[in-house]
Amino acid sequence: MEDSQIIDLYWQRSERAIAESENRYGRYCRAIAFNFTLNHEDAEECVSDTWLSAWNAMPDERPQALGAFFGTLTRRHAISRWRSRTRQKRGGGELPLALEELAECVPSDADPAKQVERQELAAAIRAFVDELNESEQKVFLARYWYLASVEEIARRMDFSRSKVKSMLYRLRGRLRERLMEEGLC
Secondary structure, three states: OHHHHHHHHHHHOOOOHHHHHHHHHHHHHHHHHHHHOOOOHHHHHHHHHHHHHHHOOOOOOOOOOHHHHHHHHHHHHHHHHHHHHHHHOOOHHHHHHHHHHHHHOOOOOOHHHHHHHOOOOOOOOHHHHHHHOHHHHHHHHHHOOOOOOOHHHHHHHHOHHHHHHHHHHHHHHHHHHHHHOOOOO
């Protein structure tokens, strides 16, 4: 079923919309959730929460890219679940590692009172990613959006682990320079 048809089902408030979403995007959303939570049960919960959030959001919003819409919802739920779980115990995983890697080039004083600065920062990062070549985009997004491990990225891209690590290092450096030039860092 096409995305536009799935969206129409949501707008018609048909429960079939959730089943069709699961058929088309369930595996994709579970992979995103698992990369954050590292737990299959938590990943399943995040995906269920994604369908509920989509159900609640859809009458007001008609997403341009349904897969990206579901991916964003799943990512938000997974981050929320990860945060609540790590409040009680500090764990490992790719999220803290990826955040630590980006900390050196993203300002740490971003707080809710600085909404405009965060929007400018987000726009600058989007522009930076848009200017990357295809393989750099894939590596950057796999690591910092989907939280894939260096090993997983190397396997998917058919690169060596050291190539992925050096590529990420260079990309972070270029991002830091870009953000400094724009006065965002």
